[in-house]
Amino acid sequence: MLDRALDDGLFDTLMVCFSFLEPLAREKIIPKATEKNVGVIAMKPFSGGVIENARLALKFVLSQPGILIIPGVEDKDLFDENWNVFQDGNSLTQAEEQEIAEIQKRAEKVFCRRCDYCQPCAERIPIQMVLGIRSMVKRMGKGVLQKGPHSGAIDKARNCTECGLCVTRCPYELPIPDLIRENLRWIDEQTLST
Ligand code: SF4
Ligand code: SF4
Numbered sequence: 707m708l709d710r711a712l713d714d715g716l717f718d719t720l721m722v723c724f725s726f727l728e729p730l731a732r733e734k735i736i737p738k739a740t741e742k743n744v745g746v747i748a749m750k751p752f753s754g755g756v757i758e759n760a761r762l763a764l765k766f767v768l769s770q771p772g773i774l775i776i777p778g779v780e781d782k783d784l785f786d787e788n789w790n791v792f793q794d795g796n797s798l799t800q801a802e803e804q805e806i807a808e809i810q811k812r813a814e815k816v817f818c819r820r821c822d823y824c825q826p827c828a829e830r831i832p833i834q835m836v837l838g839i840r841s842m843v844k845r846m847g848k849g850v851l852q853k854g855p856h857s858g859a860i861d862k863a864r865n866c867t868e869c870g871l872c873v874t875r876c877p878y879e880l881p882i883p884d885l886i887r888e889n890l891r892w893i894d895e896q897t898l899s900t
């Protein structure tokens with residue numbers, strides 16, 4: 707869609723997900739936008755809180771020239787932390803590149819890109835919400851497990867029949883039923899420890 711938007715020539719800027727877990731924009735969209743003098747606003751540099759090493763995540767996106775990064779923050783102290791990373795310089799060391807490659811490898815078969823291509827699920831399980839529950843708890847606290855949309859999603863996830871249909875649709879071949887089961891086990895542990 708972004709590729710078409712660039713062809714149409716109707717937009718001065720575009721906004722795209724960009725992080726070392728979602729780096730695809732670097733291959734086509736960013737170079738094409740640069741060529742057409744369209745501004746690129748890069749969102750989700752921490753992949754929705756999934757990337758634990760925030761400093762490394764920011765350095766990766768800052769190392770890409772010609773784009774504007776809009777990192778989300780939940781606490782005003784994080785503005786200072788982000789600013790410090792920005793001031794420290796934006797080129798990645800060899801060790802950092804190696805670390806990124808290792809994280810990418812570990813995430814390959816567990817990181818949900820939130821595309822929803824796996825839907826619909828016959829049990830109406832909001833799969834991406836269930837797969838992203840750990841980062842949501844990290845950002846918002848354990849309260850999300852007790853009430854609100856995530857709590858409802860967890861209840862539905864318990865009805866997973868492991869039919870496997872979602873797996874056939876996921877472009878990243880994630881083992882969705884296994885990941886749901888693991889997350890439910892993790893959620894139960896969190897609930898017991900409160
Ligand atoms: S395996 Fe579970 S989540 Fe996937 S489509 Fe079947 S019921 Fe839904
Ligand atoms: S298709 Fe795969 S990556 Fe996309 S939301 Fe579903 S599980 Fe996540």
